[in-house]
Amino acid sequence: MNDDSIEVHGAHVYDATGAISEPIYLSATYRHPGFRQSTGYDYGRCANPTRAVLEKTLAMLERGERAWGVASGMAAVNIVLMLLAPGDHVVFGSDLYGGTVRLANEVYRRYGIEASYVDTSRLDCVEAALRPETKLVFIETPSNPMMLVSDIGAIAALAHARGALLAVDNTFLSPHFQKPLTLGADIVVHSGTKYLCGHNDVIAGFLVVREAASELAQRIDRLIVSSGPMLSSMDAWLMLRSLKTLGVRVERQAANALAIASWLRTQPRVQAVYYPGLPDHPDHALQERQATGSGGMVSFKVESAALAQAMLGRVSLISFAESLGGVETLLTYPRVQTHAEMPAELLRETGLDDTLLRLSVGIEDVQDLISDLDRALHA
Numbered sequence: 001m002n003d004d005s006i007e008v009h010g011a012h013v014y015d016a017t018g019a020i021s022e023p024i025y026l027s028a029t030y031r032h033p034g035f036r037q038s039t040g041y042d043y044g045r046c047a048n049p050t051r052a053v054l055e056k057t058l059a060m061l062e063r064g065e066r067a068w069g070v071a072s073g074m075a076a077v078n079i080v081l082m083l084l085a086p087g088d089h090v091v092f093g094s095d096l097y098g099g100t101v102r103l104a105n106e107v108y109r110r111y112g113i114e115a116s117y118v119d120t121s122r123l124d125c126v127e128a129a130l131r132p133e134t135k136l137v138f139i140e141t142p143s144n145p146m147m148l149v150s151d152i153g154a155i156a157a158l159a160h161a162r163g164a165l166l167a168v169d170n171t172f173l174s175p176h177f178q179k180p181l182t183l184g185a186d187i188v189v190h191s192g193t194k195y196l197c198g199h200n201d202v203i204a205g206f207l208v209v210r211e212a213a214s215e216l217a218q219r220i221d222r223l224i225v226s227s228g229p230m231l232s233s234m235d236a237w238l239m240l241r242s243l244k245t246l247g248v249r250v251e252r253q254a255a256n257a258l259a260i261a262s263w264l265r266t267q268p269r270v271q272a273v274y275y276p277g278l279p280d281h282p283d284h285a286l287q288e289r290q291a292t293g294s295g296g297m298v299s300f301k302v303e304s305a306a307l308a309q310a311m312l313g314r315v316s317l318i319s320f321a322e323s324l325g326g327v328e329t330l331l332t333y334p335r336v337q338t339h340a341e342m343p344a345e346l347l348r349e350t351g352l353d354d355t356l357l358r359l360s361v362g363i364e365d366v367q368d369l370i371s372d373l374d375r376a377l378h379a
């Protein structure tokens with residue numbers, strides 16, 4: 001099956017009723033047929049039939065064999081960091097979701113896990129940051145919010161040569177556009193809250209690995225069953241419903257994003273536009289090589305912080321709100337929202353300042369969106 005079909009049908013198997021929509025299994029526990037016998041479902045923390053179909057569908061889309069649905073993107077990132085032990089070192093991209101940085105710096109540093117933050121769009125920086133005790137490289141590509149593109153295959157090779165794993169947060173592109181496992185990554189994580197959900201009505205997260213029988217899959221499974229962050233069956237069903245339209249949503253969002261990015265570039269009050277789908281983005285060629293689309297996220301800098309802040313109150317069809325990936329267009333001010341707690345030196349390094357705005361482009365009529373931005377820029 002190709003992606004458009006996997007998104008609609010996924011791992012759904014027709015039961016005796018012929019139900020097209022997946023049943024929602026709310027049972028917390030399951031009756032055993034007899035001693036040492038199991039239906040495959042014993043207790044909801046370990047497995048749930050509705051969640052299992054969602055997990056299999058995600059694994060199919062990411063071209064992995066095993067996926068886990070958890071209660072948030074941060075729960076998924078947390079499981080990745082739980083693979084580490086005191087004395088281990090992680091190399092993170094320097095431009096990434098602020099919550100990931102907070103988790104590493106405020107929680108895992110206390111447990112003796114050290115983190116370095118480098119520009120992973122530069123392979124020499126990744127190589128220089130690797131140490132004998134580096135066990136994990138963790139990247140977002142494109143990164144949040146500066147839209148830096150990192151070479152997944154080349155970084156996987158660097159990490160593997162030192163015995164480290166590569167985890168890719170694939171939230172920004174979704175598996176419809178990018179499949180990091182096929183490029184050499186070991187773990188894919190998602191904030192399912194974003195494109196995979198697409199309607200701003202579920203908080204969810206995912207982890208996916210290549211081989212179901214691998215030691216890595218077994219370790220992740222133990223961590224999840226032991227710590228209990230799994231997705232509820234109601235939310236699993238909502239996510240299955242969302243995935244059916246993933247392709248049509250993200251294709252439209254990417255087309256709208258390219259049109260808006262191209263328009264923003266013509267605006268004198270806009271100083272810079274960051275979108276990897278623009279032919280003059282420094283890593284456009286790499287983006288084209290490793291992904292089939294550039295996604296719906298566009299960041300841009302305006303001429304002053306005052307203008308950026310004024311625009312937040314002037315947009316009307318577009319909402320000033322945190323988050324991304326939904327069908328509704330959102331305008332975010334990363335400096336005080338998603339990246340408010342980012343250490344100052346990382347902000348300086350990436351150039352994330354108070355003139356930067358981030359658009360999560362939705363599926364509305366693109367001319368309506370441009371008119372809204374035009375009014376907000378020039379009111």
Ligand SMILES: Cc1ncc(COP(=O)(O)O)c(C=O)c1O
Pocket residue numbers: 072073074075097099140144169171172190191192193203204205323338
């Ligand atoms: C790239 C990225 N990863 C992870 C997360 C965390 O996901 P969640 O909010 O679902 O916990 C976010 C949230 O904004 C994100 O943008």
